[in-house]
Amino acid sequence: MELEELLENARRNEALLRRLQAYELQLLSCQTWYDFLTLLLEGLPAQFDLDAATLKVCDPEGDLKASMLQSLDLEQAVLLNQLEFQGRVPMIEAGPVSPPPPWASGLPLPLMRNDVYLGQLRLYSANPDRFQAGMATDFMQHLAAVVAACLFMVKQSEETARQALTDPLTGAENRRGFERAYQREWARGQRQYHVFAMILIDLDHFKQVNDVHGHGTGDRALKALCRTLKSIMRPTDHIGRLGGEEFALLVPGCQPDQLPSVAGRVQEAIRDMRVENDTGKIVPLTASGSYLCVTPRPHQQLALDQVTEHLDTYLYEAKRNGRNQFIRAEQ
Structure with missing residues (x-):
């Protein structure tokens, strides 16, 4: 060479x-x-x-x-x-x-x-x-x-x-983490003109569970709820604990005609949960909720708080109507 x-x-x-x-x-x-x-x-x-x-x-x-x-x-x-x-x-x-x-x-x-x-x-x-x-x-x-x-x-x-975006008790996303997921999904929806679903969930009579069975049982109920939701949702779905016993689901790509069956599956899975108190007695649990599909539009912003406040109105209606039910929110 x-x-x-x-x-x-x-x-x-x-x-x-x-x-x-x-x-x-x-x-x-x-x-x-x-x-x-x-x-x-x-x-x-x-x-x-x-x-x-x-x-x-x-x-x-x-x-x-x-x-x-x-x-x-x-x-x-x-x-x-x-x-x-x-x-x-x-x-x-x-x-x-x-x-x-x-x-x-x-x-x-x-x-x-x-x-x-x-x-x-x-x-x-x-x-x-x-x-x-x-x-x-x-x-x-x-x-x-x-x-x-x-x-x-x-x-x-x-x-x-x-860890900074996760609720330490349940392993669900905390409010900050869920807000981040919502903002990302909203931005993606604006780019691709696709929908996503939001489901708001609140355990029924949760204060009574804590008062009668103790906060240890209440914590077990919240953990069981999160495990149950993870077992029935997709890896790409988001589960957020917004505070206390209130949780939210963000379901990318879920169409309006699919959403009632998703909400029904969530309601049934919660009803089938087995949570024991400190003496081993089964504590029956149900949840009330509301749901809607969100369609992001170009040049439009809809904050997570606006969506959850709207869903709260229908969640409280479900509570007033006897609990243990999920109601579709009007757009």
Whole structure:
């Protein structure tokens, strides 16, 4: 190899190293799943002349996927199409492989952190010469180590943020967290002209439960309510504790003709809950509620408080009518 060619290779490697270092610093600054996944799955191919990047991660308990689903809205969740969550991912070594169609060359990289195998970062190109046998992978392996560190750090960052938006007793979103979800859904509805549903729920005679059976039973009832709602709602739905025994559900994409059956399912599930007092006696519980579909319009703002105040009117009507019923609110 001529000296000039060696120098040119050295200059090319030095430029690549600088670009990688700058990119790695960007990755390390990410604090949310959306920022990290966008930068990795879209930014990496764009910046380094690749056609695709995917992740295959070890997630035996489903914690990682759950963390991402809690953080991403429905639009952002399309990024998860480039991820595979598996209970066990086969160990690999870095090196070119024959990729699946339509790619012509591929490079899988192991994700290791503190000697723990987290999965694989897989890079693909339509150029058959992009990844060849015998090629050096040192730079890309270093990148994979940074990606592995980021998986851990972003998960921690998201957990810290989630705790600030979560009711500590029930695990539902607190009012601040639910307000955030509402604002995101409203903005998405304005962009895409889609609807979402709101359901307001209030446990019947809850003060009496506390007075007769004690606050420990009341706390168990609130926890059971949240567990019950989580068991019947989708991962993309939002459950918020607005205060005391009042909860709200935000159901993206729920159409007006679907909403009564959703509300009915919620009412029935609450009625079927089994909550015991301190002596083991079953405490029967019911709830009253109201519901409506919301259609965001361009250049219009409707605050969460306005929606809940409107729903409150119909919830109190359900209470006056004998409780244990859900009423559709007029638009």
